[in-house]
Amino acid sequence: MVLPRAAKTQRRTRIQEEKEERILEAALEVFSASGFRGSTIDQIAEVAGMSKPNLLYYFRTKEAMHRALIDRVLDTWLDPLREFNAEGNPVAEIRSYIRRKLEMARDFPRESRLFANEVLQGAPHIEDELKGPLKQLVDEKAEVIRAWAKAGKIANCDPYHLIFAIWSTTQHYADFDVQVRAVLGQEHAGEGRFEDAARFLERLFVDGLQVRE
Amino acid sequence: MVLPRAAKTQRRTRIQEEKEERILEAALEVFSASGFRGSTIDQIAEVAGMSKPNLLYYFRTKEAMHRALIDRVLDTWLDPLREFNAEGNPVAEIRSYIRRKLEMARDFPRESRLFANEVLQGAPHIEDELKGPLKQLVDEKAEVIRAWAKAGKIANCDPYHLIFAIWSTTQHYADFDVQVRAVLGQEHAGEGRFEDAARFLERLFVDGLQVRE
DNA sequence: TGATAATTTGACCGGTTGGTAAACATTACA
DNA sequence: TGTAATGTTTACCAACCGGTCAAATTATCA
Structure with a gap:
């Protein structure tokens, strides 16, 4: 399977839970400091300690991250x-x-x-x-x-x-x-x-x- | 001469005066709406009705524009x-x-x-x-x-x-x-x-x- | 254990961005 | 009027940015 990204197995994995949490925490840090346009996915990825594609595995777009936050x-x-x-x-x-x-x-x-x-x-x-x-x-x-x-x-x-x-x-x-x-x-x-x-x-x-x- | 950009002939040209005015007005419009990082020189150029290199003739960098403003x-x-x-x-x-x-x-x-x-x-x-x-x-x-x-x-x-x-x-x-x-x-x-x-x-x-x- | 699903990564892509180079156009002024 | 200084534009570049892809790695569970 390639695109689980929630809403698939209905139940969220422990890993999903944890990672989404970490991402939103990092997103809060970055978005609150630079605004939406001024923030980059790379910045959030660095704060979260993950790779950019990994972030995009959990949230398809920058907008989706912002919205969820x-x-x-x-x-x-x-x-x-x-x-x-x-x-x-x-x-x-x-x-x-x-x-x-x-x-x-x-x-x-x-x-x-x-x-x-x-x-x-x-x-x-x-x-x-x-x-x-x-x-x-x-x-x-x-x-x-x-x-x-x-x-x-x-x-x-x-x-x-x-x-x-x-x-x-x-x-x-x-x-x-x-x-x-x-x-x-x-x-x-x-x-x-x-x-x-x-x-x-x-x-x-x-x-x-x-x-x- | 290639780089007059003020402070050269001591006196500012009428054109310099006018254009810098127009640029700063446009910069105010854009920077105030999107912040420094969220704004682009192209946006400011468009609002000012000039080309991007023309802006950069009067202000060497985006930072210089922001500072002057x-x-x-x-x-x-x-x-x-x-x-x-x-x-x-x-x-x-x-x-x-x-x-x-x-x-x-x-x-x-x-x-x-x-x-x-x-x-x-x-x-x-x-x-x-x-x-x-x-x-x-x-x-x-x-x-x-x-x-x-x-x-x-x-x-x-x-x-x-x-x-x-x-x-x-x-x-x-x-x-x-x-x-x-x-x-x-x-x-x-x-x-x-x-x-x-x-x-x-x-x-x-x-x-x-x-x-x- | 093995196979299947979930997760992670490196390489990459097209578009944007700040900024440059040089040719071209216009103005000021002797 | 001529020419040097000033102003403008086109074409371009390297870095960055959001996002994709396929391959590799790890977790799950029969």
């Missing part, structure tokens, strides 16, 4: 927003959403950059996901926020732009990491910037900048 | 932060900084994406600019903000993270434009999103989300 990562990526709970205390919910997003920026920066690269370059490969599942999820959560505002539980604000603001401020620490490091300099070298950011953002979103007593 | 754009890009005025009213200064940054996201999205692409991919070509001029400018303005906080004129917050928050929230509307459009959908199709964003962000930074009377 995105499918695998997108769900996880949206989890924090899904956890957003209509029943909870509004301010506490927003606060913990910020915290979760910031933790993801710290622990999964490559995933963040994968999407950032993609969206930045016009989202040619994930347009459907954006207009479909993503939009639906955001619409749903925006409705929750709007209800909170209407009930007077939080300030009356545009829920979509609130979500954008949380996304951008938190993902900034993953996507623009080199810039953040460069500006903070050696003196703030450690990982403490994530705690500083958490403190700052929680306060910003809850209290704003104005002084009051 | 960044040098030209960086100053303009940092102008809003430079205008940040220590003497003014703190809240008003922050508010107008947000407004200026948002106007830049609306009017110069390509410039924003150019830097976003670059930073996202590890800033291989602008590391020096980040650690040098950018850091210095931010350090200076952070000191201003810190003084305001110390004087009790604004809430006591980390000035660096405040600047990051303003950068990220405003640039988001340029860098992640497709995502913003996809999520907002057809109903918010016009350019009104920038005004909505301005309203939201000014209120967020000044008042936070909490309700008060």
